[in-house]
Amino acid sequence: MSDLNINQKVSEMLQRSEANAQQDEKTFVRPEDELREVVAPDGSIIKINPLYDYYSGERPQEDKPKNAIVEKFLNWARSESIWVLGFGTGCGSIEIPPLVTPRYDMFRFGVQMRATPRQSNAFIISGYLSVKTLKRVIRSYEQMPSPKYVIALGSCTINGGMYYDSYSTINRLDKYLPVDVYIAGCMPRPEALLAGFGELKRLIKEGKGEKANEYARNFDEYKANQKKIIKDWNMPDYNW
C-alpha cells in the first residue's frame, strides 16, 4: 500500500515539475502569486488566482467635495487626525522616532503612526527612494483609503539630492505620486517635520488636500511614469 502511495506521489511530483517548467517558459510567477485551492468556511474548496482575486483591477475614482459647509467641517476633522503610515523609505526614517518621544510629542497635534496602510491617511516619503522601494510605496499608497496625503521629506525627494546621478534612486517624487507638502533639508530635524505637519493641516483646512483626486484624474500619466522605471511590473494596475 505504502509503495503505491510513494509511486503516486512521485508521479504527481513529476507532473507538477513538468507543469512548473512549462509555466517558467511562459512567465516567471512568484510563489505567492501561483494558483491555489483554499477551503472556505462552509467546507467547500475554492480555486484562487491571487493576481486577479485578491486585488481589484478597477481604477481609482474621483471624489469631489460636494457641500461646502459639510466639507469644511470634515476638513477640520481630517486635519486633526493625521495617521501616518510607518514606512521608512530612506535615511529620513530615523527622524520619525523622536516625534513619538515626550520631547517632540506629535500626538498633541493629532498625528500618530499606524502599522498598516489601510488605517493611515498620510505617507511620509522619508529621504531617497530607490526604484525597488518605489514599487512597494505605490502598492502601499494605493491601499490607503482616500483622502490621503503625501509628505516628501528631505531634498532627495525634491530633486534627487546627493543621489541625483544614482542609477537606482529617483530624482523627482512628484512624477510618480502627488505630493502635498515638501520638507527641504538633508536631513530635516524633527522640528521641521512638525512644521510640515502644521503646513499639511493648514492645507487640509483650506480644502487644498485634494491630491488623491489629482492622482485619480491623472492616473494614466502617473502609471506611465511608474511603468517607465519599474521594468518588472508584475502586479495589477490598481490593487486596493
Place this chain on the structure above:
Amino acid sequence: MEHARLQLVNKLFNDRPKSYKYNLFQMKLLIDRLTQHYNLTDYKQQRHNLAFVTVDKQLSPDIITHLRDYEGFSHFVLLSCVDWIEDDKLQLTYLLNQPNHKYEIGVRVLIDRKNPEMVSLHKMWKQIWTYQRELHEAFGIIFPGSPRLEENFVLEGWTEKPHMLRDFDTKEYAERTYFPRPGRTSNDPATYMREKLYPNQPVTAKTNKND
C-alpha cells in the same frame, strides 16, 4: 590530571596574543611554502597579518583548495571584484582567514573583461554562491554551475549593462530615466578646483594598481 594540565598550557600558549614580528614571520613562511608549490605572479605584504597574492586563473582553484586543506584557511571572508578598465581586466579577490594564526590572505585572480568567466567555488564554501550572484549582477561575471545565478540580487528588472562596470555612465542613465529637475547648480569643491585652480590638469589619471 597531568595530561589535562598540559592540554591547558598548550591551549594558553596557542591562544596567546601574537606579536607583530611573529605574525609577519609566519606569513613569510607561508608564502615560502606556497612558492615551492605554485607560481605566484605577484605578492604584496599589506600588513603584518594580511598579504595579497596574484595567481593565474587556471591555478586559482588549486591554490585556494591547498590553502583551505593544508594551511588551515578554513574561514572564507569575502569575494570582491575591481574593474581595471585600463588593463581590460577584472580582478577577483578571495579573502581567506586562518583562525589559528589569525592572519588573512587575499588571492587575486585577473580575468578577461570582455569575456568574464570564472570557476564557481560554491562547493568549497557554501556561502560563495551569494557573492557570485552579486558579482554576476554587478559586473556580469559568469560562474558556470553556481546556483540561482540569474536571479535578481539587489536590482529588480535591470535591463541595462551591469551597473558596477566603470564604463556604465550612471549620470547619463539617471538623466535619461528619472526626470532631472532643471536649475540644479553644483558647488562641488573638486569641480571648482579643477576649473579655477588647475585648468591644465588631466581630468582622469590612471590609478596605480599597487596602492
